[in-house]
Amino acid sequence: LAKTTQPISMDSYEGQEVNITCSHNNIATNDYITWYQQFPSQGPRFIIQGYKTKVTNEVASLFIPADRKSSTLSLPRVSLSDTAVYYCLVGTLTGGGNKLTFGTGTQLKVEL
């Protein structure tokens, strides 16, 4: 099972681009990388998912190098409302019995 490591916290200002990196050195061939966002008193919610190279949606971009041992979530032009905890999760998309384990997450604080 791929263990993930992220920075505990990051600070930023409104309008800046924020990049949060997750290390997953023992990622398996069938594993995908998924990022979640969590606000206080809520469950985590999906942001973006990828397997390799770059993926972009309306919220964020996800950069995955060729060796796939890390991934970087990029949030363009953050606002105060992006203050949240961000988790990366590495796991397969198929089958049951999958022990999906999260890391400690990164607390992002955005200030004016």
Next chain:
Amino acid sequence: DVKVTQSSRYLVKRTGEKVFLECVQDMDHENMFWYRQDPGLGLRLIYFSYDVKMKEKGDIPEGYSVSREKKERFSLILESASTNQTSMYLCASRPLRLRASLSGANVLTFGAGSRLTVL
């Protein structure tokens, strides 16, 4: 949209009480999970289930048990609550077979959480 409902948002129990946390999902998902979340420790997996009556231990199963009698319902049980089980508990579900999706339609979907305080 997939909906995962946790029956109690806030509970206060006393040490030694038996506690049931209920989770129901409405999208016929095979896999269901229970996590607890504590400051500085992130989300830790307690138990998961990939089918009715099937269960697997997660990373911190001690002091907990689970029940999956129906596909849509996954219950977390604290046989004898202790103060160190004061935490936020999160239930999640996902289908058995997934497709990679930019929209995240087939990833883990979480409930809003149940905050348990054991006095």
